[in-house]
Amino acid sequence: MTSRESDRGYRFVAPAIVLLSFITVYPVLYVFYLSLHRRLLIFDLSRFVGFENYLFLLRDDRFWNALKNTVYFTLSSVTLELLAGLSIALLLNRQFRMKGLIRAIVLIPWAIPTVVSARMWEWIYNTDFGILNYITGIKVNWLGSPVWAMNAAVFMDVWKTTPFVVILLIAGLQIIPKEIYQAARIDGAGNFAIFRKITLPFLKPVILVVLIFRTLDAFRVFDAIYVLTGGGPANTTETLSIYTYKILFQTLQFGYGSTLSVVVFMFTGCISIFYIKAMSRGVR
Amino acid sequence: MAVRTIAFITVLLISLYCVSGCSRTEKDKDRFTVLVFKHGKIAGDPELFRELIETFESDNPGIKVKDETLPASTDEQHQFYVINLEGKSSEFDVLSMDVIWVPEFARAGWLKDISHLLPWDEREKYFPGPIQAVSYEGRLYAIPWYIDAGLLYYRKDLLEKYSLSPPETWYELIDISKYVLEHEPGMYGFIWQGKQYEGLVCNVLEFFWGNGGDVLENGVSVIKSPENVEALYFMRDLIRSYKVSPPLVTTAIEEPARHIFGNGKAVFMRNWPYAWNIFEKEGSPVKGKVGVTTLPSFPGKLPASALGGWQLGINRYSKNPEASEKLIKFFTSPEIQKRLALTLGYKPTRKQLYNDRDLIREQPFITGLYDVFMNAVPRPVTPYYMMISQIMQPEFSAAISGIKKPEDALTSAHEQIEYILRVEK
Numbered sequence: 001m002t003s004r005e006s007d008r009g010y011r012f013v014a015p016a017i018v019l020l021s022f023i024t025v026y027p028v029l030y031v032f033y034l035s036l037h038r039r040l041l042i043f044d045l046s047r048f049v050g051f052e053n054y055l056f057l058l059r060d061d062r063f064w065n066a067l068k069n070t071v072y073f074t075l076s077s078v079t080l081e082l083l084a085g086l087s088i089a090l091l092l093n094r095q096f097r098m099k100g101l102i103r104a105i106v107l108i109p110w111a112i113p114t115v116v117s118a119r120m121w122e123w124i125y126n127t128d129f130g131i132l133n134y135i136t137g138i139k140v141n142w143l144g145s146p147v148w149a150m151n152a153a154v155f156m157d158v159w160k161t162t163p164f165v166v167i168l169l170i171a172g173l174q175i176i177p178k179e180i181y182q183a184a185r186i187d188g189a190g191n192f193a194i195f196r197k198i199t200l201p202f203l204k205p206v207i208l209v210v211l212i213f214r215t216l217d218a219f220r221v222f223d224a225i226y227v228l229t230g231g232g233p234a235n236t237t238e239t240l241s242i243y244t245y246k247i248l249f250q251t252l253q254f255g256y257g258s259t260l261s262v263v264v265f266m267f268t269g270c271i272s273i274f275y276i277k278a279m280s281r282g283v284r
Numbered sequence: 285m286a287v288r289t290i291a292f293i294t295v296l297l298i299s300l301y302c303v304s305g306c307s308r309t310e311k312d313k314d315r316f317t318v319l320v321f322k323h324g325k326i327a328g329d330p331e332l333f334r335e336l337i338e339t340f341e342s343d344n345p346g347i348k349v350k351d352e353t354l355p356a357s358t359d360e361q362h363q364f365y366v367i368n369l370e371g372k373s374s375e376f377d378v379l380s381m382d383v384i385w386v387p388e389f390a391r392a393g394w395l396k397d398i399s400h401l402l403p404w405d406e407r408e409k410y411f412p413g414p415i416q417a418v419s420y421e422g423r424l425y426a427i428p429w430y431i432d433a434g435l436l437y438y439r440k441d442l443l444e445k446y447s448l449s450p451p452e453t454w455y456e457l458i459d460i461s462k463y464v465l466e467h468e469p470g471m472y473g474f475i476w477q478g479k480q481y482e483g484l485v486c487n488v489l490e491f492f493w494g495n496g497g498d499v500l501e502n503g504v505s506v507i508k509s510p511e512n513v514e515a516l517y518f519m520r521d522l523i524r525s526y527k528v529s530p531p532l533v534t535t536a537i538e539e540p541a542r543h544i545f546g547n548g549k550a551v552f553m554r555n556w557p558y559a560w561n562i563f564e565k566e567g568s569p570v571k572g573k574v575g576v577t578t579l580p581s582f583p584g585k586l587p588a589s590a591l592g593g594w595q596l597g598i599n600r601y602s603k604n605p606e607a608s609e610k611l612i613k614f615f616t617s618p619e620i621q622k623r624l625a626l627t628l629g630y631k632p633t634r635k636q637l638y639n640d641r642d643l644i645r646e647q648p649f650i651t652g653l654y655d656v657f658m659n660a661v662p663r664p665v666t667p668y669y670m671m672i673s674q675i676m677q678p679e680f681s682a683a684i685s686g687i688k689k690p691e692d693a694l695t696s697a698h699e700q701i702e703y704i705l706r707v708e709k
Contacts, residue, residue, distance in 0.1 A: 040707065041370055042392040042667050062678075127532035128544065144478075144534035146687055232480025232536055234682030249363045251671040252388075 016236045028265065030098050034258035036120055041252040063236055063260070066243040069150060073225075073239060074218040077157045082207070084158060085165025090199075092166065103170075110163035118227035121156045133260035143229050146236040148158055153225050158217065172206030173199070205279065212275045216268055240264050316348040317607045322364075323357045325593070327558070332627040341612045347607045358382055361505040362670075369394040369599065377602040378611050379400060379596045381426060383417045383662060384482075386670050389597070390420040391667035396598040399424040401613060408413035410633050413591040417662035425597055427616045432592030434490050435653075435661035436551040437545060437563075441574035442468065450577045452587075454494070454518060457552060457580050460526040464551050473528030475541045480681035483537055485663065485673050486590035487554060488680045490564065491515040493588035494581035499672065500664045505701040507676075508643055508694040515582070516683050517689035525688065534685045545568055554579065554591070556592060560649050561629055573654040576649065580658050591660040593633070625650070631657070668704055675700040 035053055039046045057063050092103055108115065123133050125142040133139055142152045177198065184194050222241040225231070231238035231246075244264060248257030326333045330353075337349045354361045359481050365379060369389070381389065402424055407415050414428030438450055443462050451457035461473030475484040492498060497511035506512075522529040533541075538555055544551040544560065548569045553559075563574045583589035596615060598608045614620060621632040625643055630654060638654040639645055664672060679697040682688035688696075 041366065042388050043707070044393065045707075125535075126532065126540065127535075128549075129540075141535065143530040143684055144531055146685065228482045229535075230479060232678070232681045233685040234480065235678040235686045236687075238678075244675055249366065250359065251674050253365060253671070 010167075029262050029263075031258045033257075034254055035262045037255045038260075039253070039255035039258075041254060046255075049255070053256050056256065057259055057263065062235065062238070062243060063263075066238050066240045067073070068078065068280060069237060070219060070221070070239040070241075072150060073124060073154060073157070073199050073221060074215060076151075077154045077161075078214045080154070080158045081162050081165050082210065084162045085169055085210070086207075089169035089173060090167045090195075093170055107163045110167075112160070114223045117160055117226050118156065118224050121152075121159075122228055125152055126194050144233055146233055147228065148248065149229055149237045153228055157221070157224055157229065160224070161214065161217070164212065168206055168210050168213075169203065172203045176202045208275060208279050212279075213271065215271055215275070219268055220264065240267075294308040296325070307476050310490060317604050318348045318350060318609050319350055319378060319611055320376040321351045321611065322354055322376045324354055324358070324361055326353070326628065327630070328628040335645070336615075336620060336623065340611060343614070344610055347610070349611065365389070365394075365553045369601075369653055371415070372601050374599065374601040374603050375603050377599055377600060377608045378596060378597055382431060383414065383591055383593050383595065384697040385418045385498045385663050386418045386419075386426050386595055386597065386671070388601045388667045388670060390423075392423040394600050395425050396600050396608075397425060398427065398604070398609065398612070401427060401609060409635060411635060411657045411660065413657070413662050414593060414595065417591060417665055417688040418595050418597075419665070420667070426595035427597075427612055429594045429616060430621070430630035430633065431633045431657055431660070432556050432558075433589040433656050434486060434554055434579055434592075435557060435589065435651075435656055436578045436579045437555060437559065438575050438577065439464075439548075439551050439570070439573055442551060443575075449581045451552075452573065453583050454491075454580045455583065458522075458526050458528050461551050462526075468551075468565070469677040470549070472530050472550040473526075473543050473545065474522060474552040474554075475536065475550045476529065476533050477536050477538060477541055478534040478681070478684050479537050480535060480677050482673060482677070482678050483675050484684075486592070488516065488519065488676070488684075489661075490554070490579055490588060490661060491519055491588050494579065494585055496582075496585045496672050498664075498703075499676075500666065503705070505667070505698050506704065509690070512694055516694065518582075520686065520690060523684065534681070548573075557631060557653060576652055579660065586659070588661045591658055591662045592633075609613055616678065649684060663677060668707075671704045672701055675704065 030216070035048055036048060036050060038049045053195060067262075088106065091154050092099070092106065096102075115243065122143070124130050127133060127139060127141045127144070130142070132142070140149045180198055181194065184198060189197070221239055222245065225237055225239060226242050226245070229237045231242045240260065244257055244260040247253050247260060314700055321337075330382060331608060335352070337351055341349060354364055362382070362385060365381070365385075368375065369392070383587040386395070402410075404417075410428055411431060413433075415424075415433055418424055418428060436450070443450065443460070446464060446467065448460050448463070450458055457474060461465065465471055465473055476487050489499070492512045492515050495511045495515040497506075497509050497515060499505065499507050523533065536544075538559075541553055541555055542559045542562065544550050545555070546559070546568060557576075558572070558578065562568065563570050563573070578587050579589055596612045598605055598612065600606055615624075616633070618632075618634055618637060621630075621634055622637055622640060624630040625632050625637065626646055629647075629648070632638070634653070635658075638650060644651055663669060666672070675697050679688070679693040683690040683693040
């Protein structure tokens with residue numbers, strides 16, 4: 001591209017950049033600005049405190065607990081969703097009768113609004129009326145036990161978002177040319193070899209896209225867990241977003257709440273950069 | 285090119301402004317004062333509520349009322365008010381507030397001082413709890429609209445069958461539960477709300493108060509008192525050692541508890557008055573078998589219920605404060621409180637209505653509520669309440685689900701509350 005052409009390019013994107021900076025960059029900078037203040041709405045208090053909020057955060061047990069919960073939730077839910085999603089996508093990519101219908105059925109959990117499905121799972125997990133305890137014949141207090149509550153939330157998320165992974169992976173599977181599979185068969189490759197040498201490498205870009213979406217979503221998880229457990233029992237399911245929400249909108253501590261938001265923003269930023277690097281390496 | 289871009293953005297902004305700003309019909313504005321009244325979801329038929337507003341409009345020519353319903357969840361309503369009031373919005377005039385928000389909003393300077401609407405002799409006509417909850421530094425910032433308080437529901441039929449009378453102390457409740465459970469297998473003793481949320485705080489405070497304890501005294505934390513430690517141990521042991529409450533109470537909110545009791549699976553339940561009407565509906569398995577009474581207390585102590593309910597206040601930035609005052613006076617008047625009670629089941633905040641013949645005929649249950657409402661205690665009346673509640677919720681949850689020892693949970697809550705109370709200094 002000549003420099004004149006690139007100049008013109010800048011002019012074309014200028015409106016978009018202006019608009020974007022208005023609705024994204026400005027709020028981000030403002031949140032950072034707030035995070036350097038001790039700001040309590042109800043006391044009409046707004047005082048510059050430098051990095052005091054960040055120092056407090058380092059000593060805040062509730063923050064570390066929320067971070068630990070968030071990381072656990074993200075790692076376990078994304079791993080399970082990817083494994084389950086890949087298996088289902090491979091199955092649904094075969095030829096069989098009523099394929100369209102089955103694919104549509106698989107999508108149902110994804111189509112249910114999060115809050116509705118969280119309420120539904122709250123009943124499924126109910127110790128007394130819950131269908132889970134009825135079927136398994138055991139009496140576990142799923143959402144009330146510190147051991148099970150987080151895993152129950154992970155399982156609900158896996159149920160809900162695996163279909164999303166499935167759609168993306170099916171799309172990825174469909175663009176793999178049939179001829180390559182045929183050629184491999186003729187060369188005598190077994191099922192596992194075909195999967196490892198053909199399917200996986202071709203799917204890699206799509207898998208990365210899935211991972212970006214799912215990791216970022218899982219890291220910022222709010223509504224599903226907030227409705228299911230409210231962060232309880234005793235904050236064992238409180239994630240960073242839930243903690244931030246409580247500090248910002250329930251207790252109105254805008255300074256410290258903004259500090260938490262900035263930290264969540266930095267984490268998601270790092271995750272995005274990591275994946276984008278991985279993608280560009282994968283493409284080359 | 286640049287000029288065009290600027291022109292485009294200008295046009296965009298102007299049109300945005302028009303869409304947001306000019307949408308209220310200008311005609312109405314000239315002829316009428318338009319009041320915007322924000323409230324939560326109306327329990328029951330919204331048409332009946334609309335009729336009341338029409339009555340107000342015909343009594344007050346020149347005022348039109350637009351009533352706008354907020355999202356059902358209390359948290360979202362709080363969030364809506366905070367964002368708009370912090371932004372000095374004058375888009376709404378009258379707002380209905382949960383009992384725990386008034387001191388907070390008053391401290392933030394978001395509410396108009398309306399002490400003059402309730403002179404001292406008028407205040408006497410209301411239950412004491414709600415009046416305390418709407419006061420901040422000696423001034424009134426809202427008027428109690430309708431009232432709620434924790435009740436003990438019990439199975440009248442089962443207690444009669446075994447010739448038992450309703451419990452007055454918590455220990456009696458345990459004995460009765462155990463006795464009935466021996467004869468009626470498959471039931472639970474006592475169901476309450478123990479999920480980590482605001483309702484848990486109400487439940488725990490009722491045990492604290494019923495043992496002579498409290499959270500704040502003269503602005504200082506007294507939460508780790510021996511009375512409170514004993515009460516919290518007792519709640520944990522309801523599940524752990526007495527086994528009259530099933531472990532599921534640590535995840536229960538109002539509705540699951542109401543379902544269990546409503547299906548005839550529990551002898552006792554702590555809940556708000558709303559459940560009564562549902563139990564008495566046609567087809568309810570417990571129709572005619574339910575009694576209500578004041579919550580028990582610890583021996584030798586006085587019982588106390590957590591106060592709930594909603595209050596009406598005026599947005600400080602409202603452009604129509606006089607008309608707003610008229611609307612609040614109207615909705616808290618004896619006649620309208622009575623109609624609200626008859627049509628929507630909203631419990632009046634005025635004491636005299638509990639002697640009202642029509643009301644007693646229609647809802648005999650209401651007479652039993654008078655004592656409960658007289659003994660209803662507001663949660664700590666302080667602008668810090670929302671922060672203190674956020675501290676108490678996880679600590680209480682940890683104690684009742686056996687993650688922390690009650691005294692450790694209360695010590696930790698005490699330290700955090702002390703830290704919060706120092707915030708302003």
